[in-house]
Amino acid sequence: MHLPLSRAFSASSFHPKSCSVLMSNPTRKARLRGVVFDMDGTLTVPVIDFAAMYRAVLGDPEYLRVRAENPSGIDILHHIESWDPDRQKKANEIIAEYERRGLDRLQIMPGTPELCTFLDSKKLRRGLITRNVKSAVDLFHQRFGILFSPALSREFRPYKPDPAPLLHICSSWDVQPNEVMMVGDSLKDDVACGKRAGAFTCLLDQTGRYDAPQFDSVDFKPDFKVSSLADIVPLLDAHFDLVP
Known part of the structure; x- marks a missing residue:
């Protein structure tokens, strides 16, 4: 189970240059043992129209x-x-x-190497879940030399937003879902997958598109919202007990 979280959310409380956590006891840090990332639009620059x-x-x-x-x-x-x-x-x-x-046109997202170096320094696990194909994941690993394990592609069924891939990663790491954070740029896929699994979630919103009113009534709201991967390092330091 999570530490108690307030589920209240309003678009105005999440700004592209900031992040917030909705924890009812801000003096108590939650334990975090691993981070799972989406690929397209999160670890890589969006290139697909x-x-x-x-x-x-x-x-x-x-x-x-x-x-x-x-x-x-x-x-x-x-x-x-x-x-x-x-x-x-x-x-x-x-x-x-x-x-x-x-x-x-595959390009790594700015901030990815630095964030992975930080996770390595804390000995935190890092995984990947994408709805793209395995060949895309293999190319990402080969081209940029940053490995994520497990790295689950579209061939793993059911895929996001079903929580199964995230739960599979938690099981392979032998950690609880509430000791993991799911990071991605999609409310409907990444945040929904993370919340259904019982993990913390962080929405990457580079342009502020999710501040629009039509997203006020979505079923799954993120625990955090950031405008860049660089924002995640201070977020993790401030709000979590980073335990291998």
């Missing part, structure tokens, strides 16, 4: 309808699961092509 990809898969009318019904974002992988096999195959081919283009 998701809106264009969704339009290519769904068509304009369906894309606009689905987007209106899902203010926190479209879950395209789950959306196409109910389609007939031929239509689903074509959709997956479109998604794979956009992902291949993204690999050609």
Whole structure:
């Protein structure tokens, strides 16, 4: 179980240049033994045009309808699961092509090496959960020389926002979910996965898009919100007992 947390949240209390923790006892630090990261848009610079990809898969009318019904974002992988096999195959081919283009432009997110060096200095575990394919994870490890273990890709089912991948990592580390933080740039995938598993969550929001009113009513709210990975180091130092 978590240390007691207040679930109250308002967009105005989370600013792109700041972070907050909603702990009812601020003098007592929670134990943290590991951090799990999303990849695309978190450890790597966003390069995939998701809106264009969704339009290519769904068509304009369906894309606009689905987007209106899902203010926190479209879950395209789950959306196409109910389609007939031929239509689903074509959709997956479109998604794979956009992902291949993204690999050609893969860039590490500023602050990633420094954050990983800090975690290493504290002997904290670091893992990765992405809805991208294993080849993308392998390329990330190879190109930037920073390893995350376990590193779970789309081939691990069920994928985010289901808590299963995060719970799998906790089990492999032999730690409790409330001793782990999930860091990602998506409310619907990363924050939802972390909260469902019982972990702490940190939302990376570089542009302040999640300050918009339509995100006030989402089901899962982050414990922290930051505008850069560099903000996470002082956040961890201030609010957690960092224990290997």
